[in-house]
Amino acid sequence: MSRLAYLTISVVLTFSSTAISVIADESILRDGKIGYVMTDLFWSVYQTPGGSEECPRGYNDGPREQFEKLFPAHEYLTVEETQLKQEIATWHPNTDPEEFEFFEVEGELSWGLNLDGEVDPNDFVHPDGSIGIDNEVYRAVGCIIGFRGPDGVEYIFQNKAIIDRVYNRMMIQLADVDSLENDESVTVNWFRGMDRLLTDATGQKAMSGGTQRIDRRWGESLIRQSTGKIEDGILTTDPIDELVIPWMNLSVPSVHIFRDARLQLNLSSEQATGLLAGYADVDTWYYQLIRNDSTHHLSNGQISGISLYKALRRLADAYPDADLGHNTAISTALDIKMTQVYVVDPLEENSE
Amino acid sequence: MYMALVSTGVFLNSHAAEIDSSTEAFLEIPRPAEFHVEITERDGPVFANSNGKTLYKWPLHKLRNGYSGEPPGTPMCYDEVVTVTAGFMSPYPPGIKLPEPEERLSCTELWPPVLAKDNAEEIGKWTVVERRDGSKQWAYDEQPLYTSVRDHFAGDVIGGSTKRYGGDSPAYRVPIGPPSQLPPGFAVRTTTVGRMLTSDKNESIYEFEGDTAAIINCIDACLNNWRPVVAPALARAQGEWDLLERSPGVRQWVYRGKPLYTHILDTKSWSQQGSDVPGWTNVFTQQAPSFPQSFTVQSSIAGDVLADVNGRTIYVYRCGEDSIDQLACDHPEDTQIYRLAMCGAGNPAKCLQHWPYLIAGANETSVNRSWRIITIDPKTGRLTSNEGEDSLRVWSYRDRPVYLFGGDSRPGDVNGGGTGEWRGQRNGLKAFWLRDDFMNGIL
Numbered sequence: 164m165s166r167l168a169y170l171t172i173s174v175v176l177t178f179s180s181t182a183i184s185v186i187a188d189e190s191i192l193r194d195g196k197i198g199y200v201m202t203d204l205f206w207s208v209y210q211t212p213g214g215s216e217e218c219p220r221g222y223n224d225g226p227r228e229q230f231e232k233l234f235p236a237h238e239y240l241t242v243e244e245t246q247l248k249q250e251i252a253t254w255h256p257n258t259d260p261e262e263f264e265f266f267e268v269e270g271e272l273s274w275g276l277n278l279d280g281e282v283d284p285n286d287f288v289h290p291d292g293s294i295g296i297d298n299e300v301y302r303a304v305g306c307i308i309g310f311r312g313p314d315g316v317e318y319i320f321q322n323k324a325i326i327d328r329v330y331n332r333m334m335i336q337l338a339d340v341d342s343l344e345n346d347e348s349v350t351v352n353w354f355r356g357m358d359r360l361l362t363d364a365t366g367q368k369a370m371s372g373g374t375q376r377i378d379r380r381w382g383e384s385l386i387r388q389s390t391g392k393i394e395d396g397i398l399t400t401d402p403i404d405e406l407v408i409p410w411m412n413l414s415v416p417s418v419h420i421f422r423d424a425r426l427q428l429n430l431s432s433e434q435a436t437g438l439l440a441g442y443a444d445v446d447t448w449y450y451q452l453i454r455n456d457s458t459h460h461l462s463n464g465q466i467s468g469i470s471l472y473k474a475l476r477r478l479a480d481a482y483p484d485a486d487l488g489h490n491t492a493i494s495t496a497l498d499i500k501m502t503q504v505y506v507v508d509p510l511e512e513n514s515e
Numbered sequence: 516m517y518m519a520l521v522s523t524g525v526f527l528n529s530h531a532a533e534i535d536s537s538t539e540a541f542l543e544i545p546r547p548a549e550f551h552v553e554i555t556e557r558d559g560p561v562f563a564n565s566n567g568k569t570l571y572k573w574p575l576h577k578l579r580n581g582y583s584g585e586p587p588g589t590p591m592c593y594d595e596v597v598t599v600t601a602g603f604m605s606p607y608p609p610g611i612k613l614p615e616p617e618e619r620l621s622c623t624e625l626w627p628p629v630l631a632k633d634n635a636e637e638i639g640k641w642t643v644v645e646r647r648d649g650s651k652q653w654a655y656d657e658q659p660l661y662t663s664v665r666d667h668f669a670g671d672v673i674g675g676s677t678k679r680y681g682g683d684s685p686a687y688r689v690p691i692g693p694p695s696q697l698p699p700g701f702a703v704r705t706t707t708v709g710r711m712l713t714s715d716k717n718e719s720i721y722e723f724e725g726d727t728a729a730i731i732n733c734i735d736a737c738l739n740n741w742r743p744v745v746a747p748a749l750a751r752a753q754g755e756w757d758l759l760e761r762s763p764g765v766r767q768w769v770y771r772g773k774p775l776y777t778h779i780l781d782t783k784s785w786s787q788q789g790s791d792v793p794g795w796t797n798v799f800t801q802q803a804p805s806f807p808q809s810f811t812v813q814s815s816i817a818g819d820v821l822a823d824v825n826g827r828t829i830y831v832y833r834c835g836e837d838s839i840d841q842l843a844c845d846h847p848e849d850t851q852i853y854r855l856a857m858c859g860a861g862n863p864a865k866c867l868q869h870w871p872y873l874i875a876g877a878n879e880t881s882v883n884r885s886w887r888i889i890t891i892d893p894k895t896g897r898l899t900s901n902e903g904e905d906s907l908r909v910w911s912y913r914d915r916p917v918y919l920f921g922g923d924s925r926p927g928d929v930n931g932g933g934t935g936e937w938r939g940q941r942n943g944l945k946a947f948w949l950r951d952d953f954m955n956g957i958l
Binding site for chain 1: 579599600604605606607608610611612613614683782791814815816817818837852853856857859860861927929930932933934935936937938939942952953954955956
């Protein structure tokens with residue numbers, strides 16, 4: 164093949180490929196709609212190697228370490244004085260001071276969004292330089308190894324459950340979309356799907372192009388709607404007052420509740436990646452964790468529920484309750500990955 | 516000829532109407548004369564001794580840090596009071612003193628061994644094993660046998676259960692019984708809604724109200740979603756089981772006069788999803804015992820739960836000690852130390868606030884052996900015979916009180932499920948699931 168012929172074919176292929184790509188991007192919209200199903204969900208934790216910047220004093224102890232320090236001579240003690248004492252403190256948590264020092268994140272940087280539109284002294288700075296980042300859950304969990312990637316127990320298993328468990332199958336469907344690049348106003352609908360994910364042969368990598376039926380049987384209470392806009396391929400949604408995310412890890416049906424929940428997602432025809440941010444209801448957050456993960460599981464991530472609850476309550480920064488006299492919600496952000504799916508509504512199917 | 520072909524390609528089942536469909540049929544197998552079969556409300560047919568007491572085995576069960584239960588042929592339950600924890604369940608170490616040492620009972624005080632006479636004759640799966648003191652004990656399938664002091668009437672299965680239990684549950688005692696009368700390829704599972712008929716791959720079995728043993732109405736497009744359970748060429752009708760030829764050479768299993776199907780769209784084992792399709796129902800060899808009339812069924816985001824008259828979810832408490840003998844602590848005659856710790860941080864008054872008993876109505880009476888009204892002293896959590904102001908008439912399931920959760924505010928809330936140690940499996944509470952599409956809550 165001559166160099167000219169090679170170049171000619173290459174140019175044609177390149178242009179063809181581009182054309183196909185553009186067509187694919189637009190043709191993925193059906194009646195101005197595109198669906199994405201959640202495949203990954205992690206508590207956003209900004210990490211430096213060894214936690215040197217954010218956790219200069221090290222990582223927190225978990226239940227196993229605390230038990231050994233509290234009861235070095237446990238053989239002389241009773242179940243009530245030891246095991247049940249710790250379980251009571253876990254299941255009936257309080258904000259009383261404890262003898263263990265809790266290591267909060269001390270760095271300035273964090274992933275997340277400016278949720279309240281303000282810049283406060285205890286806000287973080289985004290690694291891109293944005294200021295006013297609200298993410299107090301990160302301040303609480305960032306120095307607990309169970310929440311840190313790539314091998315923290317919560318990091319691995321809570322996320323694995325997003326793929327594995329149909330109960331957790333949340334998805335969004337964008338409607339009134341003219342373009343995935345720029346659109347001043349789109350509608351964002353939240354549903355729960357009811358099908359397994361389309362995956363590759365490993366079963367762990369979700370593939371785009373699957374189908375999800377909307378769960379109209381059990382998931383009606385999870386349906387939400389908001390609005391948003393797309394700028395340069397990034398979807399930003401307006402806050403939803405109360406978004407409920409079902410999140411079952413170890414067979415205990417449970418949820419997280421996010422106030423003022425919003426998305427910031429980088430869109431493509433195949434996936435949507437970015438952040439889910441808002442204010443998490445503190446008690447719901449805590450009990451979702453300990454109902455799914457026993458003290459054994461928490462121990463594997465050095466997660467002391469007793470200490471963590473105190474931190475969550477101490478750092479809670481929104482939705483004060485006048486009767487209770489404290490904030491009931493805490494700012495947070497989650498790394499979220501979604502893959503494109505075709506959303507089928509059984510109600511529409513049945514009406515046809 | 517036992518079965519006759521008719522022009523529509525269907526077998527007639529002349530004796531189907533004579534069968535008692537309220538209980539589960541079983542296979543008669545050789546057994547010692549001193550034992551017989553009792554039909555139970557929830558667990559199907561079980562073996563019992565001459566007093567009607569259900570026989571239990573204690574199979575080996577893998578826990579986090581070792582095994583508990585009995586290896587085949589080896590009794591491990593003796594008249595010894597265990598006083599310290601075993602450390603089977605991390606993160607807590609072994610050797611911690613167990614509660615209420617003066618009141619603790621030995622394994623055999625709660626689980627009397629089924630002793631065999633010196634001249635006992637082994638037969639079939641029934642054998643005799645020797646205990647440490649030289650006495651003889653009956654075994655079935657090599658598992659030593661016991662009765663439970665919690666069982667009081669013939670057919671009681673209060674001490675243990677055939678319900679499935681997970682890896683972090685205590686090493687439960689399990690009632691033994693004769694094999695269910697099932698053709699090869701079928702299985703039966705005890706669930707909260709009945710003894711569910713499945714394939715041996717745990718696919719739910721369904722029947723269609725439009726079918727009879729003589730008329731098949733699931734044809735053509737119906738077969739896109741429903742797969743007839745096809746019988747092998749050598750299959751034969753027996754008891755409640757028949758066969759019909761839905762097309763030449765293709766025979767379908769029929770149970771109690773209804774042709775059987777699996778649901779192609781089911782997404783999980785032991786599914787009830789097919790029962791959402793009008794006219795289709797899961798098949799049970801035996802329905803679960805009826806619950807009180809004042810109870811309701813509520814939808815949650817995970818399925819249907821049993822609820823009280825106001826729609827509040829009902830919970831059951833489960834408890835097993837971390838001891839070598841894995842004794843239960845979920846019965847009102849067991850220690851209440853664990854339960855009080857979990858429901859109210861050791862404070863009975865807080866327990867009544869966080870996890871109130873389900874109080875029985877003044878005019879309500881016990882429904883059956885599974886759903887009974889019992890009288891509880893709320894200060895101790897124990898049974899009491901005093902029906903005065905200081906006691907509570909409460910609903911119980913299998914003689915254990917059932918509870919509501921103070922954190923549930925709306926019908927369908929299941930905010931208390933999984934509360935307690937090991938996701939509510941060892942010292943905690945689980946919602947009473949009647950339908951679940953997402954976990955194994957009915958099992």
